[in-house]
Amino acid sequence: MGLIESRILADHVYEAIKLMIQDGALKPGAKINKKELESLLGVSQTPINGALSRLAGQRYIEQRKRRGYYVRVYSCKELVDLFAARGAVESMATRLAVETATDAEVEQLTLFFSDVQFPLSDEAYRAYEKTDREFHSALIRYSGNTMIQQMNEEFGYIVRAATKGLIRPPEETIGEHRAIIAAIRERDAKLAAQLMTEHHLRSRNVLVENCQD
């Protein structure tokens, strides 16, 4: 199955390193050892360099002259900034989704938080987080905006890493989610987008308060 063969070595190296960064095997600030990667992945310097340059272009890692590549460290301020930007983009996605999604898709969205009952068990709590993520990415999908989808894929993992353990309790957010869904159902794009912006800005404030630097 020539599928694997249809990609060059640097692509595989790229994916491998990206995964190591995303799942924490390579922590922020860590130095990337090319020699190690060579023997780990069984390729020469050349594809490693290609992959590292590509990752540097996407700012997953950064290159310090004559000192190697390091996993990019985001300052707390940068994370907050990223969060604001992402909120803006997702708010636009909401607006576009309301304008262009089919009725069936809108129905799908309304189902997301329909059966949440308080108080939540530990399991239901984790399920809520997952539903939250799925709701947001469904909106982005239904927006039909490929550029926003791309941005979301590129920055999503950073935001997820940043907000780990810093999310607001479901008791607080469920109302906002339902208000957004209600606006979507009413096909009120402007209102839905505005509610989404405020939803994100409130979450952003939780991040701000946890910044020490």
Next chain:
Amino acid sequence: MGLIESRILADHVYEAIKLMIQDGALKPGAKINKKELESLLGVSQTPINGALSRLAGQRYIEQRKRRGYYVRVYSCKELVDLFAARGAVESMATRLAVETATDAEVEQLTLFFSDVQFPLSDEAYRAYEKTDREFHSALIRYSGNTMIQQMNEEFGYIVRAATKGLIRPPEETIGEHRAIIAAIRERDAKLAAQLMTEHHLRSRNVLVENCQD
């Protein structure tokens, strides 16, 4: 002045190619000839490859297996999508700028369109375009959001290329600009952001109408 020496060759190659793309010397869809670049820039394959991989990471160019690198072509739909995303981000920048800019900075913003008098001469027309760009980038600067600034730098040239010759007439936009400035002066972040969103969405529609594909 070791400043130039403080950067590696691939950095220079990167800048050189990026400039060629941005000023149109390398047109969308054009194939990038490594050999030519080698002799043009007087370096070997290696730094060229590094620069090309970095540019591929940023999606300035794309790599087709065993067929080389090509300057990325944006479809009309993608440009429209990008425009929407950028509008969202700039709207957020506006909101943040209103919340955090100093009074002096707000005064600076109010000056931007203060002396526009119709009808415009050819020269004044071009000046208006420039003022427009400066106004938008000042807002982004005053937002203090480094991530948004970064996105703007990365995508700005594409948007500019896309909208070349497709901007709405000053007669149509001056009112929107002034309304935004008025909201900023009133320190009404929400209103300013909303006006900015609509300003961009209206411009986006001009793009949509000029899409053939």
Next chain:
DNA sequence: ATTTACTATATTGTATACAAGATTGCTGTT
């Protein structure tokens, strides 16, 4: 016991070599 100076080692940035795969151009055939 720190700090300093020097040496050995590892890593980086760069160039180059080369096989496998694409492209171009030529030839002869219909």
Next chain:
DNA sequence: AACAGCAATCTTGTATACAATATAGTAAAT
């Protein structure tokens, strides 16, 4: 003239070599 087939050429992806620089380690001096 249009086209298929093939040969020559060019380009890519990969590996490797090597000098310059950074890092780590060791010995000497305070």
